Amino acid sequence: MGYVAVKGGQKAILASSELTGYYRLRHAPGSLDVGMLPSQMRFLVDRVMSEAGFYAPKHAALALKQAQGDVYEAAFLLRAYRSTVPRNHVSLPLDTQGMRLIRRISSAFRDIPGGQILGPTFDYAHRLLQFDLLDEPPEAIAQVLKRVEDRYSAEEDQEPALFPRVSDFLREEGLMAPPHPGAGEEEPFDITRFKLPFPAPRSARLQTMARGETGAMVALAYSSLRGYGAVHPTIGELRVGYCALILPYPLENGESVYAGELLITEVEAINGFAGTEPGEPVQLVLGYGVSFGQNEVKSIAMSVLDRALDVVSGTEPVHDEEYVLSHIDSIESAGFISHLKLPHYVTFQSELDRLRTVRQTPDTGSREGIR
Template identity: 50%
Template sequence: MAYVAVKGGEAAIEQSLKLLDEVYQSNGRLEVQTILTDMPLLTDKVMSEAGMYAPEYAALALKQSKGSVEEAVFLLRAYRSTLKRDYYSLPADCKDMRIMRRISAAFKDIPGEQILGASFDYAHRLLDFSLSEEKGKQAAVTAAQETAADIYCGRVDELLQADGILKQPEKDDTQPYDITTHVLTFPAPRSARLQTMARSEAGFLEGVAYSAMRGYGAVHPTVSELRSGYVDIMIPYPLEAGEAICIGAVNVTEVEALWPVHEETKEEFDKIRLSGGYGCVIGNNETKAIAMSIADASLNTTGNTPSQDEEFVLTHGDCLEMQGFISHLKLPHYVTFQSKLDRVRE
């Protein structure tokens, strides 16, 4: 199918862009900093789907896009494309995370304890009308008088590995595949799968995971551990090989999910072992991180459902690609539609 370009319409397009500020008028009171501090979960979503950690710019993009997440992701991705990438971090590991929240659905008692942290999980979902009147409300935690050290702890899976229930994987230092510089091919390397899903649109990934659990797949895992917090990022020191420097910390959410798999071994016809699925996303995006771990687990099973189809899962969840492809349908298609009409009339 060929596309035919259209021309003209410059004045109307210019006016349409001006109307964005006219129709979606701002009262001028919403500052970028306010979006950053008051809507952290929204800026996290934008960063996660843009694949770029830049909280202030995500907030700016949200302001510019009048709150449209897909436009904000587009803006960040477009801006990212203007920058050089000079550095690759040394491998970071969420086991070294400064914990803000850490829970396990698998074990009641875990070393390092379960820290609920800030969560809506047990909140009553009732509209709080007092927020309409709120002015400069102070966070409740500032009232705390005592202090405590940063929270660090090992992962829950280390317990199972120590018990011999979960096999400790051998370290794999294969250089990751980079989907931002290489075209994705199938079967995709594990690194490409994880990078793609980490940038996936949350709703898409959650739909895939939901379908896998409802019967269109073969997994219904248990969240062994969900943790969120800050991980230090180290890069090689630019002036001397062998040295490393810290460039700051990123806020991430990590999930490890476990489910039993049946396998036939020489010793046992139906041996059950535990297998894992992994999710890790930029910012506080818990449902997305859990969904990613389920999708990862589902892709390790065989079957004919969408959640088991690697190409389906990895090529239909990118916010920019899916919104762009769907949105292009509203742009002029006069010639192609005329040809369809001609065929109908024949």
């Protein structure tokens, strides 16, 4: 059986494209202002950037407008755009410990140096629709901003502190293994340039999950929490904040330049304890999650999966590195599912032919070959 190229449908495709635009605007009171999305739809923009693996808030907002809110399509558009711009630099390692925090919590320890800062979150919000948002006049917006800004002066002049990581305390107490000697010197694997190998280097695993699809990762992590896996962690620390993007200065070795700051979410999840070598004390083991923007559920899910992939004795899918890493990329998964919409006339006709043949054969007891 071979493939047969078919032609036709160009006019229909063009008309369909125009109709898609028509449906975007048919009942719209005006064109959506892309500039409003990075702030007023910030979680959505963050999600698209994270799943595209490309930090560009304005472009993510445009992709969402063009895709009419379809997150899969928007992430695809953004990743496609990314492939058109040259990559001339690799940044210096982001200093997540020195990030300018807007949120930091721990569900493992009540008292962490620097304290727990709720920051912007829906965690404690009532899930009731706020109908006043339907009509939000400028005075109402001004009032919302003023309420918070008025507190600026009320607060004592306070230097933003450097918040040490919870994992650092655990290491200091000897409750957690130190990093492998020489771990920081490895050159990271780059999944955007090379095919993902299995078993995957840790750097490839983290890169794959950092741009994984939120729903897929949450579903897999959830399966572990529900018992289809061995990992059910406690959040040692979840932090959200701005990290400086520092580039090596291309005109002089050893120099660097600041290019801006980006919002990221980072999670350390504590997963019980495990022995290392016989005779050595048992220690806590942590899972790590991180993503562009404020993407908390995804980052937590990543920290669960990170640990789950280290549980070699697990038999459930969540412990299978190839299973997890091969099924969490939104462009690949949505693309493959979407291809089912495309013509399969020849393959399906072939199946029908086989079915008819089998039914015409006197002995139809065997179903071999029928899917």
